[in-house]
Amino acid sequence: MKSQKKLMLAHLFALVSLVLILAVANLLNLNVSISGGVNFLHVVLIIVPQLGFGYLFWNNVKTEKKVLS
Numbered sequence: 001m002k003s004q005k006k007l008m009l010a011h012l013f014a015l016v017s018l019v020l021i022l023a024v025a026n027l028l029n030l031n032v033s034i035s036g037g038v039n040f041l042h043v044v045l046i047i048v049p050q051l052g053f054g055y056l057f058w059n060n061v062k063t064e065k066k067v068l069s
Contacts, residue, residue: 003060010056014049021045 025041 006056006060010053013052013056017048017052018045021048 021041021044030041
């Protein structure tokens with residue numbers, strides 16, 4: 001059950017970060033369309049949620065090592 005909760009938190013982080021990035025891009029009048037080609041915004045849309053998943057995974061591994069010690 002604990003890992004399911006962390007997975008749900010990771011998905012929530014990904015959703016919130018994507019919505020926030022898209023909202024800021026909309027406020028700054030940046031083009032977010034797929035046909036615009038690969039640019040910095042598309043890279044950010046891919047990397048930010050992955051960093052959240054990586055952080056939660058690393059935190060989980062770190063706490064499991066403390067429990068095993």
